[in-house]
Amino acid sequence: MFASSLDTAIEFLKGVGPKRAELLQKELGIFTCENLLGHFPFRYIDRTRFYKINELDPDLPYVQILGRVTSKELVGEKHKRRIVARLTDDTGSIDLVWFQSLKWVDENVMKGKVYIVFGKPAVFNGTYSISHPELENYPRPATVTGNLTLQPVYHSTDKLKKSFLDSKGIQKLQAAILGQFLREIRETIPLYILEKYKMPVRSEALLNIHFPKNPSALKHAERRLKFEELFFIQLQMLHNKQQRELRFKGHLFGVVGDRLNSFYKDILPFELTDAQKRVIKEIRVDTQRGIQMNRLVQGDVGSGKTVVALMSMLLANDNGYQACMMAPTEILARQHYESLTALLKGRLVNVAILTGSTTKKQRTQLHEKLESGEIDILVGTHALIEDRVVFKNLGLVVIDEQHRFGVEQRARLWRKNIIPPHILVMTATPIPRTLAMTLYGDLDVSLIDELPAGRKPIETKHLYEGQRLRMFGFMKEEIAKGRQIYVVYPLIKESEKLDLLHLEAGIEQMSYQFPRPQYQISIVHGKMSNTDKQFEMQQFIDGKSQIMVATTVIEVGVNVPNASVMVIENAERFGLSQLHQLRGRVGRGAEQSFCILMSGNKLSKEGKLRLETMVRTNNGFEISEIDLQLRGPGDISGTQQSGVLELKLADLAKDQLILQEARNTVIEILGEDPRLELPKNSLLKTYLSKKSRGIAFDKIS
Numbered sequence: 001m002f003a004s005s006l007d008t009a010i011e012f013l014k015g016v017g018p019k020r021a022e023l024l025q026k027e028l029g030i031f032t033c034e035n036l037l038g039h040f041p042f043r044y045i046d047r048t049r050f051y052k053i054n055e056l057d058p059d060l061p062y063v064q065i066l067g068r069v070t071s072k073e074l075v076g077e078k079h080k081r082r083i084v085a086r087l088t089d090d091t092g093s094i095d096l097v098w099f100q101s102l103k104w105v106d107e108n109v110m111k112g113k114v115y116i117v118f119g120k121p122a123v124f125n126g127t128y129s130i131s132h133p134e135l136e137n138y139p140r141p142a143t144v145t146g147n148l149t150l151q152p153v154y155h156s157t158d159k160l161k162k163s164f165l166d167s168k169g170i171q172k173l174q175a176a177i178l179g180q181f182l183r184e185i186r187e188t189i190p191l192y193i194l195e196k197y198k199m200p201v202r203s204e205a206l207l208n209i210h211f212p213k214n215p216s217a218l219k220h221a222e223r224r225l226k227f228e229e230l231f232f233i234q235l236q237m238l239h240n241k242q243q244r245e246l247r248f249k250g251h252l253f254g255v256v257g258d259r260l261n262s263f264y265k266d267i268l269p270f271e272l273t274d275a276q277k278r279v280i281k282e283i284r285v286d287t288q289r290g291i292q293m294n295r296l297v298q299g300d301v302g303s304g305k306t307v308v309a310l311m312s313m314l315l316a317n318d319n320g321y322q323a324c325m326m327a328p329t330e331i332l333a334r335q336h337y338e339s340l341t342a343l344l345k346g347r348l349v350n351v352a353i354l355t356g357s358t359t360k361k362q363r364t365q366l367h368e369k370l371e372s373g374e375i376d377i378l379v380g381t382h383a384l385i386e387d388r389v390v391f392k393n394l395g396l397v398v399i400d401e402q403h404r405f406g407v408e409q410r411a412r413l414w415r416k417n418i419i420p421p422h423i424l425v426m427t428a429t430p431i432p433r434t435l436a437m438t439l440y441g442d443l444d445v446s447l448i449d450e451l452p453a454g455r456k457p458i459e460t461k462h463l464y465e466g467q468r469l470r471m472f473g474f475m476k477e478e479i480a481k482g483r484q485i486y487v488v489y490p491l492i493k494e495s496e497k498l499d500l501l502h503l504e505a506g507i508e509q510m511s512y513q514f515p516r517p518q519y520q521i522s523i524v525h526g527k528m529s530n531t532d533k534q535f536e537m538q539q540f541i542d543g544k545s546q547i548m549v550a551t552t553v554i555e556v557g558v559n560v561p562n563a564s565v566m567v568i569e570n571a572e573r574f575g576l577s578q579l580h581q582l583r584g585r586v587g588r589g590a591e592q593s594f595c596i597l598m599s600g601n602k603l604s605k606e607g608k609l610r611l612e613t614m615v616r617t618n619n620g621f622e623i624s625e626i627d628l629q630l631r632g633p634g635d636i637s638g639t640q641q642s643g644v645l646e647l648k649l650a651d652l653a654k655d656q657l658i659l660q661e662a663r664n665t666v667i668e669i670l671g672e673d674p675r676l677e678l679p680k681n682s683l684l685k686t687y688l689s690k691k692s693r694g695i696a697f698d699k700i701s
């Protein structure tokens with residue numbers, strides 16, 4: 001029913017054939033005409049703009065010049081044979097050069113004639129030239145593409161170019177498809193939505209994205225196609241969420257009982273921040289609705305997520321359920337265990353820990369206590385989700401550092417009960433709103449956007465290599481005050497060998513500046529055995545060493561409150577969010593903490609902006625927004641395995657408004673018509689049912 005001629009294999013499009021079809025498949029993943037239509041231009045050249053010859057500059061992209069051919073000659077021998085023509089306007093002249101198709105050029109490029117010349121200027125020995133320019137007669141004849149004011153430029157590859165499928169060649173194919181199949185392009189978005197947002201229908205949008213009638217038509221086309229892209233992601237996510245809520249019941253945490261009450265009244269040593277109170281309230285509401293909670297709590301390092309987790313777990317306990325908390329590493333699990341028992345002062349509930357290094361005997365006992373319900377809260381690593389771990393009545397799972405646990409692992413937890421436990425995901429990596437909506441669109445999101453009162457903000461300084469001695473001096477002062485210090489080196493796969501050399505040189509320099517026995521240095525990096533790492537870290541945690549030199553392995557959450565200085569070497573090589581994460585390792589105790597960003601003297605513009613941002617603000621959300629603007633969503637942590645990278649047109653850094661519109665639209669639609677039964681939403685219903693049967697989206701139009 002949905003088959004259309006756009007499903008035609010690309011091979012059968014006029015001008016393609018089997019050879020080029022194979023190339024298009026291999027190089028660009030294009031199998032059908034519809035696929036090719038989805039290969040959008042990545043930019044446009046303004047054909048209304050004519051450059052003067054004296055304005056040329058080798059940094060310019062493609063330019064258009066109007067000029068007269070004043071000479072033309074064949075020069076060079078054999079493979080160096082070429083035609084050089086001189087093009088002149090009222091400001092100067094340049095050379096046009098051809099190495100191929102000499103016969104055609106000789107017959108068609110006429111001395112004395114005026115042409116519109118199009119190409120990329122280059123400079124050689126002080127003379128400007130354009131090789132293999134495109135020439136058009138002046139004035140332009142009134143053909144379709146000749147009248148384009150904005151010329152599309154398509155991504156192509158060397159192999160494609162050799163088969164004449166450069167940008168121009170691809171443009172011709174697009175013209176062929178649109179000429180032949182324009183009327184068969186089916187709409188995907190219900191008309192009433194298009195009308196509401198004043199968006200063009202799909203065929204018009206596709207026509208104008210490839211061959212814009214004018215800049216305004218292009219803008220509308222882009223908006224519509226971006227909307228479409230984001231709209232269907234949101235539809236999928238929010239529909240999944242709704243289905244999950246319809247399908248699974250959730251445990252009811254109806255009462256606040258003795259444990260939570262007495263923890264709050266008698267044990268908790270501080271006042272909760274407003275943000276913490278708000279998030280706890282959100283969790284309370286979620287867990288009283290009879291549906292399964294799936295909530296993401298985002299909060300900067302030190303914003304107090306652990307207490308929120310603990311109070312939620314006590315709520316579960318008060319209602320007769322067990323709770324567990326998972327961490328990505330053993331060290332972190334142990335730290336969580338310790339902070340929970342410290343917060344509880346050993347009272348109210350039974351907390352246990354289970355990790356890879358739990359002995360068999362301990363494990364057997366633990367399993368029994370879990371099954372009998374004697375253990376209220378279990379903390380641990382991945383070991384928690386093994387099938388042999390059986391709870392009496394698991395009601396809540398807290399997952400720390402979300403990006404280490406995928407959707408698949410979350411799903412495994414659910415299988416542990418008939419009614420799935422509530423899920424609370426905690427992340428200390430603040431991510432921009434647009435990313436959160438796209439990556440975690442099926443989760444509810446809570447923000448702890450406030451630090452506990454009285455916290456001293458970390459002071460951040462940027463020092464250049466030449467100021468290194470000053471840094472050593474400062475380190476010595478802090479150590480004399482009893483503080484501990486992290487020194488972190490970058491270790492990046494692509495430059496691993498060099499990085500390890502730098503690390504070694506750094507360690508040598510440190511050992512020289514901070515000699516034993518007065519100073520002890522712990523060294524931790526990814527190439528060490530786990531046992532050695534654990535030992536070195538423990539030395540630092542126990543205060544037996546004053547300095548910990550490390551590669552980024554410490555990035556994920558070690559908590560040493562007495563460590564108050566973070567030195568980051570080659571700071572310009574780290575991404576913003578990574579710098580922010582690293583900085584978050586200090587500032588956990590009562591003392592004023594410092595972050596020192598060491599960099600080389602030469603900085604790129606971006607590198608400089610990153611370091612300036614770090615010096616200016618401690619706010620993780622602000623930093624994540626800047627990170628998104630600088631790097632795009634692909635590099636922000638957590639996005640790597642997700643589909644966000646596959647967005648063709650929409651840009652999560654720039655298209656926030658469109659995303660919000662798309663999401664709101666979906667919320668409205670599902671609110672009014674949860675099962676998509678209204679005739680006006682039939683397209684959407686079809687989309688989802690095709691999608692759930694694994695049929696690619698572009699087969700649906």
Ligand code: ADP
Nearest residue numbers: 270271272273300301302303304305306307452
């Ligand atoms: P994170 O969000 O990084 O996990 P933690 O939960 O570890 O932060 O909290 C950091 C520190 O702040 C802990 O020592 C914790 O006890 C303390 N803390 C948490 N909430 C408050 C608060 N409202 N007032 C004062 N201290 C708090």
Ligand code: MG
Nearest residue numbers: 305306428557
């Ligand atoms: Mg934490």
